[in-house]
Amino acid sequence: MTTLTLSKAINTGLHHALADDDRVLLLGEDIGRLGGVFRVTDGLQAEFGADRVIDMPLAESAIIGAAVGLAFRGFRPVCEIQFDGFIYPGFDQIVAQLAKLHYRTRGAVRMPVTIRVPYGGGIGAVEHHSESPEAYFAHTAGLRVVTCSDPQDAHTMIRQAIACDDPVLFFEPKRRYWTKGEVLEDLPTDPLAFTHARTVRSGRDATLVAYGPLVQTALDAAVAAADEGVDLEVIDLRSLAPIDVDAVVASVEKTGRLVVAHEAQRSGGIGAELAATITERCFDVLEEAPVRVTGFDTPYPASALEDHFLPDLDRILDGVDRAMGRRSSMPSSTGRAEARTAATTGEEGRR
């Protein structure tokens, strides 16, 4: 057990994957000598050589397309997309080739390709560097979409994603790269463990679902809510496609209330799918409509505005209020902000 940052936990996960299976290759822009712009691949080219940790020309479609060809040859490529907003030039190769080849060939051709995508906002970046495009891929049959929220999961899940025989979009919450945590380098025996949701806090009153960067925010919100007498169960979804619906159903059957939080735009986001599915499965036990706390249906804004776009502790608590049947954000209600602000962690509190 060692204490690692989330980015280092991925780095050690990649190291294990490269060491354990010589069919594993890394492909990406600036991942070699530079070690990636976030240093997630730091030192790997020096150790495993330029044939296995491959700096690719500046072309995302080529990165994915080459990975498809390498998978045909029996390799397990791990692609790095430098930032979320740069994945779109590779979109065609992902949705029309990578996602479909196994189905197209009735299982003859496997595509064990992992695509690592640092994603999400909150780092004060310029345009295209703060996006959350996960829903595009979750809507694409043939892909698995997962995301991690802490160093342990980051380490375990990247290794499991690489070991998985399906293509996996692996979203890394870039603003949590520097979060530290204990990491055990043992792998669970269930090869699909990385697709199971994880209850990160038990509670009775409402189910709060989050993933990636917002899991920590959700936990902070649960602490604040507890001060107000609301006992939240917090679930880290981990897998966005497929969603571990049974896990959320079990929780909602207990609590009767659901709040789902994500940074991505609201319309057609993961929250929509989860809300629709949970309503289908839990209609009779739901006390209130599921509540979505999400980015707005705007492009990711200039960084000076990102605190308004991003769901934070206060907006999650507001969503919890709505799920509890207390609609604090309606014009009539006032005055609960102060108590809340006191409970926040500073980092998460609205400035």
Add this chain to the structure above:
Amino acid sequence: MTTLTLSKAINTGLHHALADDDRVLLLGEDIGRLGGVFRVTDGLQAEFGADRVIDMPLAESAIIGAAVGLAFRGFRPVCEIQFDGFIYPGFDQIVAQLAKLHYRTRGAVRMPVTIRVPYGGGIGAVEHHSESPEAYFAHTAGLRVVTCSDPQDAHTMIRQAIACDDPVLFFEPKRRYWTKGEVLEDLPTDPLAFTHARTVRSGRDATLVAYGPLVQTALDAAVAAADEGVDLEVIDLRSLAPIDVDAVVASVEKTGRLVVAHEAQRSGGIGAELAATITERCFDVLEEAPVRVTGFDTPYPASALEDHFLPDLDRILDGVDRAMGRRSSMPSSTGRAEARTAATTGEEGRR
């Protein structure tokens, strides 16, 4: 008033647009002498010249990217994507440029670009020719997404889409191209009329929402349901982004039940967004959870299987049953199929 096929109704709509505004240009593959693979642009190059009806090199990113540049110069480009499944090479230019430029420049640069996409299945085609990618674009802030279901709307909506100062994804239900109907070539005075949902059948018992190719199927289902004593209100959504939520809310407030049907994959589809939103807005009046009748979470299958993938009259009726609290598709229930089959239109009935 003339009787036109849906494809001809779009053709005449494009003709009006070209004649009325010399900043309107058409761009696409094979749209000139050939008139498009579906002949939607038939005769337009002969009439308006190769400078305005432009055969483009075989490159979707170039088609959209050039349209962006032309919009900078004050043109109103109308791009044709030959088939749904070929839009992905242009995805980056659509979501990262076209959708964002107005926001990026705080309104200084307008992108009145229309992208026409023949979409959907049911024509017995090979791979990539039957897809329904609308949800990707509906999840993209900055875009409008609309689709038509009959010749009148096809004609009116394409003209309004072209006249709109926002980028519009215009999805054409290709299996309905040969549907005939009366077309009035007058434009409504409300420039956003094409974004309003349309109640195509009034009813009391449940709200059935469809769009594009499935509107006709929904109407057929309503006839069959009426025979069984269920009075369906059928709404043609028309606009998928933004969804005309108020119209659906008004209907569900009356019926208390919602079924939404689309061809696209279920997870993260338009149905998820509609179900989530209507649950938020109508929780107290909903008698049952909103029901989704959709394509499965598989790639679009081989055409010999497409009748199983595509929601048809029977599957919609099954969904209506569920929305009415009668769960016919559960293993225990049997025997309602015969009555139903008699009510179908042949075209829509399961073979």
Add this chain to the structure above:
Amino acid sequence: METHTQFPQDPDGAGGDARDRSPEDQAVRGPGPSDLVQLIDPDGHRREDALYDLFVADLGLDDLLGLYEDMVVSRRIDTEATALQRQGEIGLWPPLLGQEAAQVGSARVLRRDDFVFTSYREQAVAYCRGVELDQLMAMWRGTALSGWDPFAVGMATPAVIIGAQTLHATGYAMGCQRDSSDAVAVAYFGDGATSQGDVNEALVLAASFRAPVVFVCQNNQYAISEPVGLQAQRPIAERAPGFGVPSMRVDGNDVLAVTAAMRIAVDRARSGGGPTFIEAVTYRMGPHTTSDDPTRYRDEAEVASWRAKDPIVRVERLLDAAGVLDESARARVARVADDAAARVRAGCLALQAPDPLSVFDEVYATPHPVLERQRDEYRSYLESFDGADGMGGVR
């Protein structure tokens, strides 16, 4: 305003120029005037090319007869499939009529352990790779998305998205390098495809890694209705050298010239020389697909001028003149072609719609609860019909 200056893409009278070219490594040319290599002219005369002849010197009349047979069989398969489409047995067919030499001449150079990535028109390549003829039809009959196991024949199933497969071939070739294998990857694509970003990215990538990949562009003059002059202002073969990928431009209706070029390219790739680009200048004699109406966009005169350059006729003439194509040889070729046609027809007609629930099969290699639930629901749904009239057909 946008006149697409159509440079001469016509192979006639170009063959001789290559003669004064220097040694072996001149075969793949850097940037420069793109003369077109021809070894058999439309009249069936063997034209000398000091350079390219070196690479087909070992091929005798028997070998040529073999290539002839493959071309005849390929055309026969094509004709039969077109007929099946007209009879409503398949939904669509993209005829290769006219492109037999480009496909057979290149594919026959390959080894079993090479790997081919094609578009949708390379039925003769598939035939040469050993694809079963019923499997060839499955995609077009719609009983499957694609027909065969790529690993059984060393050929991926067709890429319908134009150009995508060029990156797959390049990636595969990078894999061959990493395996220290001398197998090569081949990407087939059309003139229209050269406009796609992916194809150009593949050239960048292949050059950067000196990947053992051969790019075979069949310039059949059209992308559906669009003439090649809309896609390329220079002969296509001139594009690749600027990326650092040497190229050749050959008469694609000349099976011997194509063979020579392919051997040069494959040898380079096998021996670590990196990628090569071949432009095979040919013509799509038929419609784009059986759904297309080429009279809307091209003249009969143009088609006729190319008919005179038929890739099969010229070999027939040569073999005839050489006295190789006697009655028994003709009969044998006809028998193989008849047999192939029969297998196409019978194989096609035997293809059945798969089990309804197979719509859910093989989306993933590993379990997927959401999809499994959808399958269970749909099974229940189908079973709800069984009591009534036995519809659904779930086994």
Add this chain to the structure above:
Amino acid sequence: METHTQFPQDPDGAGGDARDRSPEDQAVRGPGPSDLVQLIDPDGHRREDALYDLFVADLGLDDLLGLYEDMVVSRRIDTEATALQRQGEIGLWPPLLGQEAAQVGSARVLRRDDFVFTSYREQAVAYCRGVELDQLMAMWRGTALSGWDPFAVGMATPAVIIGAQTLHATGYAMGCQRDSSDAVAVAYFGDGATSQGDVNEALVLAASFRAPVVFVCQNNQYAISEPVGLQAQRPIAERAPGFGVPSMRVDGNDVLAVTAAMRIAVDRARSGGGPTFIEAVTYRMGPHTTSDDPTRYRDEAEVASWRAKDPIVRVERLLDAAGVLDESARARVARVADDAAARVRAGCLALQAPDPLSVFDEVYATPHPVLERQRDEYRSYLESFDGADGMGGVR
């Protein structure tokens, strides 16, 4: 295995070759050896080029002094912005240090009604186009996604997605054709960008329509950490001719050579001659951005060798030798630069975070009920804080 053969990209000693080239239309070259045009060498000596000299014959020392001033000011803006980043006033800055000649020399050739599409490093181009210096900073301070009104200055705001803007420029140029305007479009991009599909598609498109667009590739030897040898196995200028786009390769640290090339290209475009590609061979003296650590991937010796080819120093030497750069001239240039730096700093510091609810503004040009509802909800939400402690700041 994948050694990226680094061809010589070094401009030294290459300038003279162009002399024996023939008339005007030889300036833009078809495929062939890519010699590099240089008119002022690193020591400030004017080198003759019979061909390129024709295009700068009208430029006197005063004009050169003007270009010198622009370069000095651009560098000063760059230095000031870098300092602002170090002081935490902006989040990020991509220094143009070393690329002043490539940018100023090309941008100053343009007319007001021409239109420029750039990437994120073209701050000197923006300065030459007349972008206000506070507006230049807005994107980097994060108070806006982009800073200026493109139509006010004939320059789009930066494209961060590599290569995307080359298609916009080409589309814009097609629009100029349709308007029968002789305005031209210009696309600026880097060496790394040449690997992207979009850039290659832009070359196809521009060639097909003979669009009046100039492609200016600043080959600064790096795409973040990746040397140009990973993106291109041949000098970049050799790529375009294969697409039918003539190209030039110039010393990008020589403002006069860049000016000459740009004039040739712009003249061609204006007069219906179609697109031209210019490779300006230069060097990114600083880090990729202020977040980058170039010591991880390149030697100080390499940087030093390029420092000796500084684009400003060589003009300074020439002007000095010509006696033009006297005290008063130096003082004037220093004043303009100081003034620009002051405007950068003051303008930057004055930039304020916008109104919270403006996050919802200008997503669409026309009403959007779903978004308006989200705005209303968020307004209510913010107002719910006002009673407590006045947070929210809604006006």
